[in-house]
Amino acid sequence: xxxxxxxxxxxxxxxGGGQLARMMIPEAAxxxxxxxxxxxxxxxxxxxxAGEQIVxxxxxxxxxxELVRASTLTTFEIETVDxxxxxxxxxxxxxxxPAPSLLARIQDKLAQKEQLAxxxxxxxxxxxxxxxxxxxxxxxxxxxxxxxxxxxxxxRGVAVFKAAVIEEEVLAVxxxxxxxxxxxxxxxxxxxxxxGGEVETYPVVEMVFxxxxxxxxxxxxxxxxxxxxxxxxxxxxxxxxEAFDGVGVFGVELFLTRDDExxxxxxxxxxxxxxxxTIEACATSQFEQxxxxxxxxxxxxxxxxxxxxxxxxxxxxTARGTPVIVGMEAALALPGVAVHLYGKATVSPFxxxxxxxxxxxxxxxxxxxxxxxxDVLRIEGSxxx
Amino acid sequence: xxxxxxxxxxxxxxxGGGQLARMMIPEAAxxxxxxxxxxxxxxxxxxxxAGEQIVxxxxxxxxxxELVRASTLTTFEIETVDxxxxxxxxxxxxxxxPAPSLLARIQDKLAQKEQLAxxxxxxxxxxxxxxxxxxxxxxxxxxxxxxxxxxxxxxRGVAVFKAAVIEEEVLAVxxxxxxxxxxxxxxxxxxxxxxGGEVETYPVVEMVFxxxxxxxxxxxxxxxxxxxxxxxxxxxxxxxxEAFDGVGVFGVELFLTRDDExxxxxxxxxxxxxxxxTIEACATSQFEQxxxxxxxxxxxxxxxxxxxxxxxxxxxxTARGTPVIVGMEAALALPGVAVHLYGKATVSPFxxxxxxxxxxxxxxxxxxxxxxxxDVLRIEGSxxx
Numbered sequence: 001x002x003x004x005x006x007x008x009x010x011x012x013x014x015x016g017g018g019q020l021a022r023m024m025i026p027e028a029a030x031x032x033x034x035x036x037x038x039x040x041x042x043x044x045x046x047x048x049x050a051g052e053q054i055v056x057x058x059x060x061x062x063x064x065x066e067l068v069r070a071s072t073l074t075t076f077e078i079e080t081v082d083x084x085x086x087x088x089x090x091x092x093x094x095x096x097x098p099a100p101s102l103l104a105r106i107q108d109k110l111a112q113k114e115q116l117a118x119x120x121x122x123x124x125x126x127x128x129x130x131x132x133x134x135x136x137x138x139x140x141x142x143x144x145x146x147x148x149x150x151x152x153x154x155x156r157g158v159a160v161f162k163a164a165v166i167e168e169e170v171l172a173v174x175x176x177x178x179x180x181x182x183x184x185x186x187x188x189x190x191x192x193x194x195x196g197g198e199v200e201t202y203p204v205v206e207m208v209f210x211x212x213x214x215x216x217x218x219x220x221x222x223x224x225x226x227x228x229x230x231x232x233x234x235x236x237x238x239x240x241x242e243a244f245d246g247v248g249v250f251g252v253e254l255f256l257t258r259d260d261e262x263x264x265x266x267x268x269x270x271x272x273x274x275x276x277x278t279i280e281a282c283a284t285s286q287f288e289q290x291x292x293x294x295x296x297x298x299x300x301x302x303x304x305x306x307x308x309x310x311x312x313x314x315x316x317x318t319a320r321g322t323p324v325i326v327g328m329e330a331a332l333a334l335p336g337v338a339v340h341l342y343g344k345a346t347v348s349p350f351x352x353x354x355x356x357x358x359x360x361x362x363x364x365x366x367x368x369x370x371x372x373x374x375d376v377l378r379i380e381g382s383x384x385x
Numbered sequence: 386x387x388x389x390x391x392x393x394x395x396x397x398x399x400x401g402g403g404q405l406a407r408m409m410i411p412e413a414a415x416x417x418x419x420x421x422x423x424x425x426x427x428x429x430x431x432x433x434x435a436g437e438q439i440v441x442x443x444x445x446x447x448x449x450x451e452l453v454r455a456s457t458l459t460t461f462e463i464e465t466v467d468x469x470x471x472x473x474x475x476x477x478x479x480x481x482x483p484a485p486s487l488l489a490r491i492q493d494k495l496a497q498k499e500q501l502a503x504x505x506x507x508x509x510x511x512x513x514x515x516x517x518x519x520x521x522x523x524x525x526x527x528x529x530x531x532x533x534x535x536x537x538x539x540x541r542g543v544a545v546f547k548a549a550v551i552e553e554e555v556l557a558v559x560x561x562x563x564x565x566x567x568x569x570x571x572x573x574x575x576x577x578x579x580x581g582g583e584v585e586t587y588p589v590v591e592m593v594f595x596x597x598x599x600x601x602x603x604x605x606x607x608x609x610x611x612x613x614x615x616x617x618x619x620x621x622x623x624x625x626x627e628a629f630d631g632v633g634v635f636g637v638e639l640f641l642t643r644d645d646e647x648x649x650x651x652x653x654x655x656x657x658x659x660x661x662x663t664i665e666a667c668a669t670s671q672f673e674q675x676x677x678x679x680x681x682x683x684x685x686x687x688x689x690x691x692x693x694x695x696x697x698x699x700x701x702x703t704a705r706g707t708p709v710i711v712g713m714e715a716a717l718a719l720p721g722v723a724v725h726l727y728g729k730a731t732v733s734p735f736x737x738x739x740x741x742x743x744x745x746x747x748x749x750x751x752x753x754x755x756x757x758x759x760d761v762l763r764i765e766g767s768x769x770x
Contacts, residue, residue, distance in 0.1 A: 003715060006767065007708040007726065026411040029434060030739075032710065032726040049414060049434050280668070283721050283744055298718040305690035305744075323392040325417065330388060333683035336668050341392060341417040354415075359668055359690075382391065 008034050009295065013071025014046060015064065017053055019342040019352065020077035020271050020287075021046025023279065027288040033295065038067040045343045046077070061085040068094045075248065075294045077270055079107045080151060097294040098248045098269050105244065106269050110149045110176045116264055119243035122236060123264045124255070125179040132175045134165040143180035148173045181263060183255040187223050188274035189237035191250045192289045195296045199238055200289070202282065202302045204230045205274055207253075210314075218370065219310040220363065221277045229260060236262045244269075249290035251275060273312070273355075280338050280357045281308035307363040309370035313339075313354035313379055315347040321383030323347040327376035334369050336360050339377075346381075353379040393419050394680065398456025399431060400449065402438055404727040404737065405462035405656050405672075406431025408664065412673040418680065423452040430728045431462070446470040453479045460633065460679045462655055464492045465536060482679040483633045483654050490629065491654050495534045495561045501649055504628035507621060508649045509640070510564040517560045519550040528565035533558045566648060568640040572608055573659035574622035576635045577674045577684050584623055585674070585684045587667065589615045590659055592638075595699075603755065604695040605748065606662045614645060621647045629654075634675035636660060658697070658737075665723050665742045666693035692748040694755035698724075698739035698764055700732040706768030708732040712761035719754050721745050724762075731766075738764040 009032040014021045017039025025035045025046060036052040037044065047053030054070070056063025059082045068074045068089045074096045086100035105111045116123050129136050129146070137146060142164070148157035148171050159169050160180065186209065190202040206223035223230065237252035244267070251272025253265040275286035284292075284300030292299055315323070323344065331337055341354040356373050360366035394417040399406045402424025410420045410431060421437040422429065432438030439455070441448025444467045453459045453474045459481045471485035490496045501508050514521050514531070522531060527549070533542035533556050544554050545565065571594065575587040591608035608615065622637035629652070636657020638650040660671035669677075669685030677684055700708070708729065716722055726739040741758050745751035 003713060004709050004711045004765070005713060007710055008728065022414070026434065029407070029728060030723075030725040032713075032728075034433070048419070048436055049411065051433055283665070284723075288723075292717065298714060300717065300722070301720045303721070324389050325392055326389045328388060328390060328417075329683060332677065332685065335686045336688070337685070338415075338669075338673075340415040343393065343414060343417075380389070 005032070007032050010034070010072030011036060011051075011070065012291070012295070013038070013067045013074035014050070015058060015067065015074065015076035015081050016078035017041070017044030017046035017050070018077055019045050022049055022342060023276070023340075024077065024271065024287045024290060025049040027285065028291045031288070031291055031295065031297070033291065036067060036070055038063055041345075043345070048343050058082070065089060068096065073097065073295060075270075075290070076103070079103055079269055081107075083107065098244075098246050102244050102246060103269055106267055108149050109147050109266070110174075112267060113176065115243055116240060119239065121239045121243055121264055122262060124181050126176050129175045129177050132170050132172065134167045134170055137161065137165045137170060137177055140177040145178045145180050146171055146175050147178060148175050150174075181255045182258055184258050184260075185223070185225075185256050186265070187225070187233050187254040187256055187262075188272070189233055189252045189254065190272065190275040190278070190286050191237050191241040191246075191252055192286075192293050192299050192302070193241050193246050193248065193250070194293050194299050195247055198299060199241070200299045200302050201234045201237060202275065202278060202286070203304050204233045205277070207274055217312060219274055219277060220367070221281060221304065221308045221310070224363070225256065229256065229262070233262050236264060240264050240267055248293045249275070249286050273352075276340070276355050277308040277310045277357050278302075280359050281305055306359050306361065307366045309358045309363075309366040311356045311358075311370050311374050312352055313341075313356060313377060315349055315351040315353055315379050315381065317349050318385035319347040319349055319351075319379060319381035320385075321346060321381040323353055324380045324382060326378050326380060330376040331356065331373045334358075334373055336366070336369060337373050347379055390417070392417050395419070395457030396421060396436075396455065397676065397680070398423070398452045398459035399435070400443060400452065400459065400461035400466050401463035402426070402429030402431030402435070403462055404430050407434055407727060408661070408725075409462065409656065409672040409675060410434040412670065413676045416673070416676055416680065416682070418676065421452060421455055423448055426730075428730070433728050443467070450474060453481065458482065458680060460655075460675070461488070464488055464654055466492075468492070483629075483631050487629050487631060488654055491652055493534050494532050494651070495559075497652060498561065500628055501625060504624065506624045506628055506649055507647060509566050511561050514560045514562050517555050517557065519552045519555055522546065522550045522555060522562055525562040530563045530565050531556055531560050532563060533560050535559075566640045567643055569643050570608070570610075570641050571650070572610070572618050572639040572641055572647075573657065574618055574637045574639065575657060575660040575663070575671050576622050576626040576631075576637055577671075577678050577687070578626050578631050578633065578635070579678050579684050580632055580681045583684060584626070585687050586619045586622060587660065587663060587671070587687045588689050589618045590662070592659055602697065604659055604662060605752070606666060606689065606693045606695070609748070610641065614641065614647070618647050621649060625649050625652055633678045634660070634671050658740075661725070661740050662693040662695045662742050663687075665744050666690055691744050691746065692751045694743045694748075694751040696741045696743075696755050696759050697737055698726075698741060698762060700734055700736040700738055700764050700766065702734050703770035704732040704734055704736075704764060704766035705770075706731060706766040708738055709765045709767060711763050711765060715761040716741065716758045719743075719758055721751070721754060722758050732764055
């Protein structure tokens with residue numbers, strides 16, 4: 001019988017048990033997939049909802065193998081994984097999506113940019129710097145951004161030099177130097193790509209960053225840009241994902257320059273913080289879409305129902321210990337506010353503890369309510385500051 | 386500090402681990418509540434996502450007490466529970482919402498109707514019949530519906546007599562006889578009521594039943610009725626829930642008579658099959674709303690973003706054994722189709738195995754896609770028919 005499948009369809013293994021796994025698991029469940037996560041923290045945010053959690057480090061080859069062997073299909077919610085072990089498991093015939101080889105190229109920011117450049121995808125000018133020092137960086141010219149090739153995340157592994165290269169701030173690891181882009185705004189496009197190469201993009205969003213923590217602070221969906229610019233942003237994002245032959249959902253971060261040029265900043269090979277708003281505001285959330293793509297099911301509609309604004313809920317600058325949420329009642333009393341808490345047992349300064357999505361009839365209304373929610377809500381800690 | 390809460394907020398116990406618990410659990414998680422379910426089936430639909438499952442019958446007083454004592458707050462997803470034990474636990478100071486006394490009155494269909502009648506809420510004419518036989522029923526007059534006072538569910542415990550009372554079809558249990566309503570259509574309204582008596586209603590929906598299985602077959606949100614009728618339906622539904630001083634989400638089933646009268650058919654003291662569409666189409670789903678209400682948090686917006694149609698996925702008339710889903714790929718390829726599978730390990734004829742919600746720009750488009758999805762999708766079983 002064509003298209004007949006015994007339930008459950010299989011077991012989805014997720015490398016990492018953070019908030020992305022947490023939001024992916026209920027979507028997998030309703031599409032007929034059991035779940036198991038690998039994470040070093042017992043009762044992790046994802047582990048709280050998964051059928052099973054394997055407790056182990058993401059670079060522990062034996063635990064990774066245990067996860068992959070316990071799963072009919074493995075994906076990941078974090079890209080800092082040992083890809084060598086995964087490639088060996090893929091060669092044994094285990095299904096891992098996106099492919100470990102793709103992950104290897106993306107987690108090395110230099111390899112990622114080289115691949116984009118080869119495919120003709122526009123990015124900021126860059127150069128490899130194997131042993132960085134002030135002179136090597138200065139030779140590239142200012143202003144510049146130094147990026148560690150590996151391990152950067154939420155602003156770690158990045159140094160910005162505008163007027164001069166300060167020796168003490170140079171990262172002493174293999175890096176690339178990138179031309180600092182004087183952007184008008186930062187955009188992002190979620191791209192979903194299926195097994196057969198079919199592609200769906202979500203509406204372009206606009207990201208506003210918190211300079212203190214270099215973490216996304218406010219996200220507007222859709223971005224306040226011209227339709228023509230949005231069209232180009234979607235096309236560039238698709239080209240970026242196609243350059244890697246990606247399968248799954250990808251978050252493509254873009255710069256819109258003052259000359260209305262679109263440049264790819266970075267690609268995340270997984271559902272992305274810039275796509276959380278799709279849970280409330282789109283026909284298919286990024287998490288369902290990712291499960292559909294990696295499971296080889298048809299992609300869903302990315303239609304947006306209404307404007308949305310997303311705000312991250314970070315630990316305050318002094319928060320330590322058990323998380324304490326302040327203002328939850330006031331925030332939930334605002335119209336169209338959805339609060340997502342990630343179930344993390346401890347808070348630290350600027351740690352992502354949750355997010356809030358506001359939906360409304362107009363972007364102005366959503367922005368106003370989001371500002372109100374941000375004013376009343378905060379995550380503190382039980383320990384004295 | 387006002388409105389400061391340590392995370393997690395507490396532990397929500399859910400009596401019953403079926404699909405309603407399954408859909409409630411991720412909403413509880415993101416609002417900061419851990420979960421534990423009680424269900425007789427190990428790895429129940431809800432148990433697959435809950436932090437913990439206690440395996441036990443819903444009428445096992447010791448397991449019920451174990452659940453309630455392990456929870457800061459207990460609710461239920463099924464109303465056929467031993468309320469005596471729960472009332473004793475509530476007297477000990479355990480928080481159970483809605484109240485066990487409310488549940489006791491609602492699970493006895495005669496007591497439910499008497500309460501509605503006392504509050505002046507319109508229902509079909511009815512009479513108590515303690516020891517039913519053809520004569521007692523005939524005395525009430527035809528056409529009539531005989532309903533068992535307890536244990537009826539999805540068409541069980543109901544007998545309809547139109548032209549004559551057939552002795553062999555009379556239910557030999559304490560019952561009520563109700564005047565058969567020659568309705569134009571069946572409507573339902575979800576009512577959410579908070580701890581302080583605040584009320585929110587969702588748009589009125591229209592239900593089309595499958596006569597073979599007497600299970601909801603097709604649901605349209607919003608109902609194709611006049612605004613004035615919808616307004617009356619919402620007012621009647623609110624009056625019904627207020628008659629019981631209810632806290633939580635309630636599914637109120639209504640008849641719209643050929644004279645445009647609104648009559649309450651039945652109340653379900655919990656999220657309801659007629660409200661699954663709110664997951665995709667409303668700012669706040671019925672499951673989040675129920676958690677907000679029972680946890681004493683502010684109610685959320687019930688704004689509907691777009692028309693929606695819901696179809697139940699029942700086992701076919703001969704399905705037995707392990708469930709096999711046919712047509713999933715074809716269904717997911719249709720625009721705006723969300724498939725929800727409940728994770729049940731075995732299928733039986735007409736068993737609820739999942740549902741499909743279709744969202745679209747217009748009701749006509751949603752209806753057409755829903756019809757296509759229903760044509761391609763079915764749940765069969767591994768055992769030969």
